[in-house]
Amino acid sequence: MEYIDQDPGNCSIGRSLELLAQPWVLLILREVVRGVGRFADIQFRLDVSRSVLADRLEQLVAAGVLVKVPYQEAGRRQRHEYALTGKGTDLIPVLTAFRQWGDRYLADPEGPSMLNTHAGCGAPISLAYVCEAGHHLEGPAEIERRSGPSARPLARPHRAATAATS
Amino acid sequence: MEYIDQDPGNCSIGRSLELLAQPWVLLILREVVRGVGRFADIQFRLDVSRSVLADRLEQLVAAGVLVKVPYQEAGRRQRHEYALTGKGTDLIPVLTAFRQWGDRYLADPEGPSMLNTHAGCGAPISLAYVCEAGHHLEGPAEIERRSGPSARPLARPHRAATAATS
Secondary structure, rough: HHHHHHHHHHHHHHHHHHHHOOOHHHHHHHHHOOOOOOOHHHHHHHOHHHHHHHHHHHHHHOOOEEEEEEEEEOOOOOOOEEOHHHHHOHHHHHHHHHHHHHHHHHOOOOEEEEEEEOOOOOEEEEEEEEEEEEEEEHHHHHHHEOOOOOOOOOOHHHHHHHHHOO | HHHEEOOHHHHHHHHHHHHHHOOOHHHHHHHOOOOOOEEEEHHHHHHOOOOHHHHHHHHHOOOEEEEEEEEEOOOOOOOOEEEEEEHHHOHHHHHHHHHEEEHHHHOOEOOOEEEEEEOOOOOEEEEEEEEEEOOOOOHHHEEEEEOOOOOOOOOOHHHHHHHHHH
């Protein structure tokens, strides 16, 4: 099936964005990845309203991306903080991809505000395309895209729409 | 500087999201990556209003992510379609990162709707962490994070806020 005739409604990118492209969600995850897991700390750092933050955290817990972990400070009642689940940890490459692009095009002249390095050797890390056969791709130009098993056609042919609206 | 004391205001993730986390933006880029570059085709496929799509395309052109390329069909006036610039091509890993996560957690039972393979050998591709010294990381657990050259402290100490609001 040609891509232009394929229904984008069950695309994994679109489905991911339903949760993740909501305001604050990726910034909240950035904070938790960096170990800032307490409600008041996240709220203060992002300068987001308490009600919006509470909503987003609830959604992220419901989606299985974050989990509430109890902790207790001496003399105070038990509280909880937020931590990544495995499903949440699998989102770190999304943040890295944004960081990589932002570091390249939007960083301050003196350089990025954060550095990500390989714990083993200290060298800067990046995301790279590899294939299951073990090859490194030079870049996205070497990606071939085709319909997958759940591809389905668009209900209406697109050319009629093109003719009608252009 | 501890991350919790660092101002997140000049973070590359946050700056990228200002443009990219707006509704429709990443879906528009997905379409252009797949070769759907004409206004009417994008509008029809995403079912987005013409005015919102026009705004977003204008922003993406202004940001240097997309470029307008003229084309002409026989007997019709010249038109243009949208294509990725180099800066836009560098965003493809962001889409791949979302796709990878969505394929794993949100795809239909029969599998993803799109397959991305290595043009050279046909094997499925993915994003992997590598370092400049040539090592492959097992996963994000091997990433070490620290402040970069443009790191700056939060204007107010966060602990005061924590005490006041928690």
